[in-house]
Structure formats: structure tokens, C-alpha cells
Amino acid sequence: MKTRCQQWIDDPENHEAHLLECDSCRTRAEELSQVDRSLSASVVEPGGSIASLVTDRLPVATWEGARHRAWGLTLLVIALITLLTAGLFAWVGIPPAEGIADSAQSAYGGPESAALLSDSVGAFLRNAPRSFHAMILLAFLTVNFILLALLRRPPRGYDVRSR
């Protein structure tokens, strides 16, 4: 069975009453309090708060990514790309719905149909007028510009050193 002194040592907070009856433990407690005071006094007070320093440099966390994504703009771009694709199909004389359906089928229809489409597209491109190539280049640049815009940096990024 534990002595009362040992009980106080094991759990001083719950056996404080023991100090009233034991000179030895009371002396020890006073000495330990002095140690605690010394330790407390050696706690450093930071010169200033780093809160603004930290928050100004906070990166966008993965969990808040969705909030920063411009969903309206994303949907608009998807719609524009669809329209552009349909326009291109219509321009070369393929009904847009049929062209998109064929493309989708070739994408999921196995390597043979993909190769077939690739060959036919290749043949078409080889014979296409210069204006079509210019249009493709313009569309490529436009789409990539929009995608870059969608990947815009967060307003307060980790890599922003000064404001």
C-alpha cells in the first residue's frame, strides 16, 4: 500500500491536503514551487505576434481548393469548348452531334477505331486549307490561355514574399 507521501508524489494535485500534515513533503513542495517559478520566468515573451506574418503567407490548402475554383468560369469554358468543337465539325461538313458521337465512340471503342479516326483525321488535316490550320492554332492558344486563367494563383500564395 502506498504511503501518503508516495501518493502525494504520484498525484500532487489530488493529495494537496497531505502537505498540511507532512513537514518533509511541504518543504519539498515549496522547493519545487521555486523550480516552477524559475521555469515560468524563463518563458520567452515573443517580441510581436507572428499571426499576420503567417496568415499573409498561407498557401491554399487542398481542402479549400474547391472554394477557390471559379466554377462558373469552368462551366463557361466547357460550354465554349463544346461550341468550338461543334463549330469545327460543322465547318468541315460533319454534323456536330455525329462528329462528337464518333469521337466519343473512337475514344471508348478500342484501339482499332481510334487508329481509324486518327488516320482519317490525319488525312483530313493534310488536305485541309491553311485557314483551318490557323483556326486550330487560334483555338489551341485560346483554350490554353483560358486554362491558364483557371489555374490562376491564389490571392495570397505561399510564394508571395512581399505585398
Next chain:
Amino acid sequence: MPERKTLDDRALVASILAGERDRFGELVARYEKRIINYVYRVTRRWEEAHDLTQEIFTKVYLALDRYDPKFQFSTWIFRIAQNASIDALRKKSIAEVSLTRQGDDESDGKEWQFADVGVSPYRDLKNKELAAAIDKAVEGLPADYRELIQLRHFGELSYEEIAAMTRLPLGTVKNKLFRARNLLKDELAHFSEPL
């Protein structure tokens, strides 16, 4: 501007996760002193502790969605701080950390040398001698005692929080802290007055 309601840690984390990003500053303000003091005690360099504390808060923010509100936020953040401090120490060479033990042949006369702690508010303390003695005494403690002292007195964690963080039984934490403080008392016995 309307005054914001003071939230407890869990509610504050929930509000940040819900989109109140700027409230993270409140969380930083709440813990910065404790974290910086704790990290300083582990890394032994004030400037490094300052920078590392900022990194720790950034890590905390990035991982905020992984905090489980079933547990105390304080133990979670201090675990991140502890891991980051240990990682920082590991990255440094032993010479840089400068914990050089001398006189191993005389086991009782152990001496520890510390690197220059750099520009520190310690310099402003009246009794530099005692401050240095506390540093030395804490550093001279066995590793498990030292860890508990750092968490208790510099991280200002409760016994329960320390037990949760270290996964030690509460009684063991109390007992080890008692023994650690006793060792410190002996080491600091020649100082009659606290700081």
C-alpha cells in the same frame, strides 16, 4: 466592424474549415507563444524557432481538415510542433546543434556546451546566470524527463494533454514530472532566488 465571437479551438477550426480563412490568425495568436517557446527549447536557437514556428502553423493550416475534433486541438498542434522540431534537429549536423558532451570519463562531472542561441529575449533577463543554469539543467535531464518538462513548462500543456500526446498513463506523466522537477531542484539548488 462587429466584434467576433470568441470560439473554442474546435469551433474555431470548424469555422476556418467552413471558409473563414482569416480566423486562422486567431488560432496562431492563441498558440504562438507556447509553440515558439517549446520549439526554442528543442532547437536551442531563437531565430530558428521563430522561423520553424511559422512553418509549423503553415503545416497546421494545410492539415487542418485532418484534425479529429474528438481529440484536443492542443495535443494535435503540439504533436506537429514536436515532429517538426525533431525533423529540424535531424537535418542539422551534431556539430551544428552543438550538444557536445565532455568529460565522459568522469560520469558525474557531465558538462554540456550549447551553441550560441543567437539574438534572444533571454538577453533581456536580469539573471542571465540563472537562465543559463535552467537551460543547462533542463538539457541535462534524461530525454523522457526533458520532453515532459518542455511540454509542461514551455508548451504549457496540462498533465492530461501531455498524457494524450505522449500516450503515457496520466500517473506516469505526473510521476515523471515530479522526478524531473526534483532533478532540476538539485541542479538549481545553489540559486536561492528564482528569476
